[in-house]
Amino acid sequence: MINITALLIVSINTSPASVHADQNEDSKLTNYNEDGLLPIHKAALDGLDLSVKRILTNAESKGDIQQQLEAKTIDGSEMTPLLLATAAGKLDVLQCLLDYGANYNAEDTNGHGELLTVILFYVILTSLS
Secondary structure, three states: OOOHHHHHHHHHHOOHHHHHHHHHHHHHHOOOOOOOOOHHHHHHHHOOHHHHHHHHHHHHHOOOHHHHHOOOOOOOOOOOHHHHHHHHOOHHHHHHHHHOOOOOOOEOOOOOEHHHHHHHHHHHHHHHO
């Protein structure tokens, strides 16, 4: 005997509308805004570690984790989420990105990596105090 409830659940979960909604959500994560940032860049810059984690968990489930971790801004600086979080001093985001395997050797278009950014950030902070 066929289980009607199971058939209904399967048909609802695989309906074109739900598949389309998933594709729309995925495309939002790979669409750059007018500032040349992906959602992961914006979240990293703003220190939204839970948003970064959600984006990376979603990407990991689809096998696109490296694409998100190594995505570069298209604003002329070509910064990765790790570089942005470092430049903004967002330690929780840094930890999250490193936990997911972000490339800590990444460099921007000027050849600056996050270590240099940390040093510059430290120099700026100490000069203000």
